[in-house]
Amino acid sequence: xxxxxxxxxxxxxxxxxxxxxxxxxxxxxxxxxxxxxxxxxxxxxxxxxxxxxxxxxxxxxxxxxxxxxxxxxxxxxxxxxxxxxxxxx
Amino acid sequence: xxxxxxxxxxxxxxxxxxxxxxxxxxxxxxxxxxxxxxxxxxxxxxxxxxxxxxxxxxxxxxxxxxxxxxxxxxxxxxxxxxxxxxxxxxxxxxxxxxxxxxxxxxxxxxxxxxxxxxxxxxxxxxxxxxxxxxxxxxxxxxxxxxxxxxxxxxxxxxxxxxxxxxxxxxxxxxxxxxxxxxxxxxxxxxxxxxxxxxxxxxxxxxxxxxxxxxxxxxxxxxxxxxxxxxxxxxxxxxxxxxxxxxxxxxxxxxxxxxxxxxxxxxxxxxxxxxxxxxxxxxxxxxxxxxxxxxxxxxxxxxxxxxxxxxxxxxxxxxxxxxxxxxxxxxxxxxxxxxxxxxxxxxxxxxxxxxxxxxxxxxxxxxxxxxxxxxxxxxxxxxxxxxxxxxxxxxxxxxxxxxxxxxxxxxxxxxxxxxxxxxxxxxxxxxxxxxxxxxxxxxxxxxxxxxxx
Numbered sequence: 001x002x003x004x005x006x007x008x009x010x011x012x013x014x015x016x017x018x019x020x021x022x023x024x025x026x027x028x029x030x031x032x033x034x035x036x037x038x039x040x041x042x043x044x045x046x047x048x049x050x051x052x053x054x055x056x057x058x059x060x061x062x063x064x065x066x067x068x069x070x071x072x073x074x075x076x077x078x079x080x081x082x083x084x085x086x087x088x089x
Numbered sequence: 090x091x092x093x094x095x096x097x098x099x100x101x102x103x104x105x106x107x108x109x110x111x112x113x114x115x116x117x118x119x120x121x122x123x124x125x126x127x128x129x130x131x132x133x134x135x136x137x138x139x140x141x142x143x144x145x146x147x148x149x150x151x152x153x154x155x156x157x158x159x160x161x162x163x164x165x166x167x168x169x170x171x172x173x174x175x176x177x178x179x180x181x182x183x184x185x186x187x188x189x190x191x192x193x194x195x196x197x198x199x200x201x202x203x204x205x206x207x208x209x210x211x212x213x214x215x216x217x218x219x220x221x222x223x224x225x226x227x228x229x230x231x232x233x234x235x236x237x238x239x240x241x242x243x244x245x246x247x248x249x250x251x252x253x254x255x256x257x258x259x260x261x262x263x264x265x266x267x268x269x270x271x272x273x274x275x276x277x278x279x280x281x282x283x284x285x286x287x288x289x290x291x292x293x294x295x296x297x298x299x300x301x302x303x304x305x306x307x308x309x310x311x312x313x314x315x316x317x318x319x320x321x322x323x324x325x326x327x328x329x330x331x332x333x334x335x336x337x338x339x340x341x342x343x344x345x346x347x348x349x350x351x352x353x354x355x356x357x358x359x360x361x362x363x364x365x366x367x368x369x370x371x372x373x374x375x376x377x378x379x380x381x382x383x384x385x386x387x388x389x390x391x392x393x394x395x396x397x398x399x400x401x402x403x404x405x406x407x408x409x410x411x412x413x414x415x416x417x418x419x420x421x422x423x424x425x426x427x428x429x430x431x432x433x434x435x436x437x438x439x440x441x442x443x444x445x446x447x448x449x450x451x452x453x454x455x456x457x458x459x460x461x462x463x464x465x466x467x468x469x470x471x472x473x474x475x476x477x478x479x480x481x482x483x484x485x486x487x488x489x490x491x492x493x494x495x496x497x498x499x500x501x502x503x504x505x506x507x508x509x510x511x512x513x514x515x516x517x518x519x520x521x522x523x524x525x526x527x528x529x530x531x532x533x534x535x536x537x538x539x540x541x
Contacts, residue, residue: 004091004096006096006097008100034093045093045096045097047091057154057155058151058154058155061154061157062154076103077157078099078156078157078158079155079156079157082099082156082157082158082345083091083095083096084091085344086095086338086341086342086345087098087099087338089409
């Protein structure tokens with residue numbers, strides 16, 4: 001099972017570190033990261049393996065949302081199935 | 090294979106374009122709760138609903154988090170209560186309504202639908218008792234919805250029921266006049282009612298359905314409008330293609346949520362209803378989709394054609410995305426719940442007559458329309474009869490949900506707030522149809538050959 005974490009907002013020091021920190025605290029393995037910075041806007045998409053996670057998926061989603069609020073970023077955590085079912089026949 | 094563009098598109102749909110799952114609705118059969126002792130029947134009803142749907146809200150919230158998409162409402166639909174009321178003819182059916190309210194409170198759901206009767210060919214004693222109790226039932230409860238089916242293509246229109254419903258709609262509004270006539274907003278009169286509708290106020294669990302199942306209603310007018318806005322110069326058939334693709338994506342989300350809910354609740358998956366259901370929020374309006382297609386304002390000439398195309402394209406895209414499409418499926422046009430429709434009605438561009446024409450080509454019917462409080466019951470009945478005739482002849486579901494605004498006149502506003510929105514009191518014809526309505530009887534079923 002995999003989750004997709006998207007982070008959008010103003011660039012700042014240590015965003016990747018903090019987001020991946022939440023993942024590692026719960027035993028979620030970061031598989032792939034795509035990131036771009038356009039002027040001062042930061043956009044990152046992170047693919048995370050949640051199979052062996054120590055907490056519930058909802059806990060990960062909650063913690064990411066809280067982190068986003070703290071950093072002034074928009075962070076979404078969604079199950080991979082959402083994208084697969086929506087964009088593939 | 091995940092693609093950055095697709096991921097961002099999905100997030101934008103949810104965050105900026107109001108994409109949501111409008112409802113997960115659990116349909117529960119109450120046929121095994123029928124009892125000649127109404128108190129015993131009520132206990133069985135309460136017990137069954139709570140045992141089946143006790144987890145519904147928690148599961149809904151879990152899926153919301155898992156998939157990151159809002160599920161706006163968690164609801165329950167039940168077997169038409171008239172069937173239970175028939176077993177205890179000397180009792181007041183409002184006891185069932187209070188029981189449903191108690192179950193709704195315990196389960197924490199937004200609505201329970203099914204305080205209903207199916208009388209398209211005639212009344213049984215339970216049906217008539219239930220219909221006459223609707224004003225009281227909707228007055229003493231908050232989360233119970235009621236519907237009555239008064240006609241069908243196969244059986245014609247029960248004009249005695251049409252006459253009675255005119256009185257019931259008015260009485261319901263009057264009994265809840267202190268609460269913006271909210272009772273009438275929870276009462277729908279149908280022709281060709283469907284048995285697996287997850288949307289309120291018309292949801293009930295048909296007798297042909299299994300013991301318990303999960304339906305999902307998707308929404309997303311904002312997503313469709315936004316998709317169309319990127320192609321200002323596209324031809325109509327190109328627009329139809331864009332709508333189909335968008336409807337496909339929206340419906341896939343519904344399918345995913347429904348399948349997951351069914352798995353978590355261990356209840357069979359019923360249907361996905363792929364209706365575009367507007368809310369009063371800016372950017373969540375069906376009228377604005379029509380305006381995006383090129384109308385200066387919804388309700389002007391060309392509206393019916395635009396809506397027909399939209400409705401058809403939504404179905405074509407949605408059917409491909411789910412193996413079990415059902416319910417009402419199409420575009421809803423509830424006036425008070427749609428920011429664009431409210432504006433058009435206030436401006437006088439969207440009239441009752443145009444809405445009636447629009448209902449011939451889209452989902453449902455004359456929905457959430459505020460009429461003057463002094464409207465005669467026979468006039469309400471006549472509006473119901475007109476709308477039912479469109480449904481009967483065109484083999485489609487039509488419905489009427491009128492709100493007589495007690496104490497208000499044409500042009501004044503009735504404010505409900507929340508998802509129900511607000512609406513201007515719309516003008517109605519002054520000439521009476523009372524003689525026609527008072528004749529009673531039945532409009533025979535239409536023939537289905539020699540179609541012209």
